[in-house]
Amino acid sequence: MPRKQRPYPSDLSDARWGLLEPTLTAWRAERRGKGLDIGRPPEHDLRRITDAILYVDRTGIPWRYLPHDFAPWETVYGYFAARQKDEVFGQLNGLLRRLVREAEGRDAGPSACVLDAQSIKTSANVPAAGQGIDAGKKIAGRKRHIGVDALGLLLAVLVTAANVSDSVGGSQVFSSIVSDHPRVTKAWADTGYRTKVIDHGARLGVDVEVTRRAPAHKGFEVIPRRWVVERTFDWLMHHRRVVRDYETQPHRSEAMIKLAMVDLMSRRLTGQSPPRTGAIPELRVRQ
Structure with a gap:
């Protein structure tokens, strides 16, 4: 019986995927409707593609160095580039920000x-x-x-x-x-x-x-x-x-920053601590 692949610390939990899945599924369906298919959905799972993109953002590795248990790096990068072009990371950032603010009573x-x-x-x-x-x-x-x-x-x-x-x-x-x-x-x-x-x-x-x-203060403040x-x-x-x-392109840099915030906020909303960093970063405003 084949052994199940162990998850990476950056992988999405079921709860975190539940926050992202509706937006990503709707985005892929819309692209198909326009004749802009990416990859082969039966072969490459949408959640696993997202795990691979988060793996790059979290670890900092080059795309070509993606572990082989993910989809081919060209496919993963293609999804990242298409999501950036279609402002999907901005949509996710806005969605999760609203949820976090409401959870904080704002x-x-x-x-x-x-x-x-x-x-x-x-x-x-x-x-x-x-x-x-x-x-x-x-x-x-x-x-x-x-x-x-x-x-x-x-x-x-x-x-x-x-x-x-x-x-x-x-x-x-x-x-x-x-x-x-x-x-x-x-x-x-x-x-x-x-x-x-x-x-x-x-x-x-x-x-x-x-x-x-x-003006009169010296040192850290x-x-x-x-x-x-x-x-x-x-x-x-x-x-x-x-x-x-x-x-290589500034707008891809902006996408990586938005993705990092999506990672942080999805963890905050589901109570999942960041890998190897202890407690979830505190979002409350100090009085």
Whole structure:
């Protein structure tokens, strides 16, 4: 009798798959209806394909190094690329964010956000044309501009060359957030955003408050509101594929970040701890 394959720590549990399955099944059915079939459904199980994509996001391995008990790497990558193109990761991120917010006793839609950016090094396969140098951080690579809600859950992400200023990238993220979440009337950002984003927020009808470190304070300090988005960056670092930017195209980098948040939120909703990291990251806002 053949021995059943042992699951990987990144594999979806039945409960987590139950959260994702309706969206993914509907997406594949819609693509078939348009004559855009991917792979061979009878041969490659949709859940197992998703396990393989999560395996790459969590472990950081190249696609070609996928274990052989998954579908061929070309098939898995094809599904990832198609889901990215069809904004499936964004749909899942929005669905799970609403569920987490409701579970925390909040409205499904946010009314406030926090903005920040993170410069990150890139791998050798990333085209030089898509990179830049963040002179302040002394990092050559790309920059992630994100906006999160009061729980630290992702609202929008934009990946650019590292030399794109926080104000330019932040303004684009800000516009995306306000467009998708019209209830947002308050935002917090650090001093790197200052006048440009404040003026942009005013035009959008949002009050932008700049958070600053106390002038007389020395050493580490938890800055009000800003710690929420800093914690989100820390959550992302549990997924090795986003510790460094390995994606040749920026929109694939954005998809990997959204996938990491889908992984985190699905675990939160089902009470499943992340592999080898102990307790589930706390999402509650500290008083």
